Amino acid sequence: MLSGVALITGAGGCGIGSAISRAFAKSGATKLILTDINPKTLAQTVDAIKSASSSSSSSAAGAGGIPPEILALDGDISDTRFIDHLFDQVRSKFGRLDYAINNAGISGNNQPSDQSSISDFDKITNINYRALWYCSKKELEIMKTQEISSQAQTQTQMQAQGRGQRGSIVNIASQLGIVGRPDAPIYCASKSAVIGLTRCDAIDAAPYQIRVNAVCPGIIHTPMTDNSLRPALIEGKKDMQRPMDLTESVNIAPMRRMGTPEEVADVVVFLSSEKASFVQGASWVVDGGYTIN
Numbered sequence: 001m002l003s004g005v006a007l008i009t010g011a012g013g014c015g016i017g018s019a020i021s022r023a024f025a026k027s028g029a030t031k032l033i034l035t036d037i038n039p040k041t042l043a044q045t046v047d048a049i050k051s052a053s054s055s056s057s058s059s060a061a062g063a064g065g066i067p068p069e070i071l072a073l074d075g076d077i078s079d080t081r082f083i084d085h086l087f088d089q090v091r092s093k094f095g096r097l098d099y100a101i102n103n104a105g106i107s108g109n110n111q112p113s114d115q116s117s118i119s120d121f122d123k124i125t126n127i128n129y130r131a132l133w134y135c136s137k138k139e140l141e142i143m144k145t146q147e148i149s150s151q152a153q154t155q156t157q158m159q160a161q162g163r164g165q166r167g168s169i170v171n172i173a174s175q176l177g178i179v180g181r182p183d184a185p186i187y188c189a190s191k192s193a194v195i196g197l198t199r200c201d202a203i204d205a206a207p208y209q210i211r212v213n214a215v216c217p218g219i220i221h222t223p224m225t226d227n228s229l230r231p232a233l234i235e236g237k238k239d240m241q242r243p244m245d246l247t248e249s250v251n252i253a254p255m256r257r258m259g260t261p262e263e264v265a266d267v268v269v270f271l272s273s274e275k276a277s278f279v280q281g282a283s284w285v286v287d288g289g290y291t292i293n
């Protein structure tokens, strides 16, 4: 379904970014650039991909059973110097970028505006929106100057139909970029900003045959929603997020369950691929129906 070079931010651990990284490897991406602030959890994702690729089952490895080449770089995505370094590496090591998934994010402080501080605002916004915008800028710079990929077997036919692409970006927003909830004004606004950015970048990038879309997950079982999975808590580090009881929120969605990271990853792979060649500027909810209720 995929071929070429993919970048995934927030790729460590057992959350959505890790599932996307594994799904890209399985779907045929030949080169992966994976990044996360946490070197330990980033290494876990790399190990998971390597062990799936080396297993004898060809369905667990990439297309044709060939393991992808992986460049793993740990660093703080809210630091523009790290992002500059990251994209210097993308250019010098791989020379092109076919797919970018801007996934790194934090849930925030779970407080209303009047009980939040400017440092809460800056921390959440810098990671969820400012860093995502700066990564998008760098991704578009690379994608605009590269040729339409000729790696896909169906490329000639796809190009003839106008379906070929120079690149695809998927931004991970949230159902909370579309609707509100108590105690989350800064987080919700950061995700609404991502949806707005996605629409505008999609308009500007369309003439270059670059697609830009967002995915808006509902409540997904990851370290963000299950404190027992959070590495920062396990290691006893300071964490801005308070324990959450999400039972009420889960029951708002007609499907009345949490989603899995893999259910989000499957939609991201589809949106990244040329099978989604006429999907542009969309914010695709993967939320068990939360936002229709």
Ligand SMILES: NC(=O)c1ccc[n+]([C@@H]2O[C@H](COP(=O)([O-])OP(=O)(O)OC[C@H]3O[C@@H](n4cnc5c(N)ncnc54)[C@H](O)[C@@H]3O)[C@@H](O)[C@H]2O)c1
Residues within 6 Å of the ligand: 009, 010, 011, 012, 013, 014, 015, 016, 017, 035, 036, 037, 038, 041, 075, 076, 077, 078, 103, 104, 105, 106, 107, 127, 172, 173, 174, 175, 176, 216, 217, 218, 219, 220, 221, 222, 223, 224, 225
């Ligand atoms: N889990 C959910 O219910 C849910 C719902 C809607 C949207 N999302 C979004 O999905 C994305 C992934 O979240 P998740 O649920 O997998 O959580 P997660 O905590 O498992 O994953 C987030 C990853 O981002 C990394 N990260 C955090 N700050 C970083 C920084 N400054 N620099 C680099 N990496 C950093 C973390 O180390 C982590 O690996 C986030 O953008 C989140 O807002 C999650």
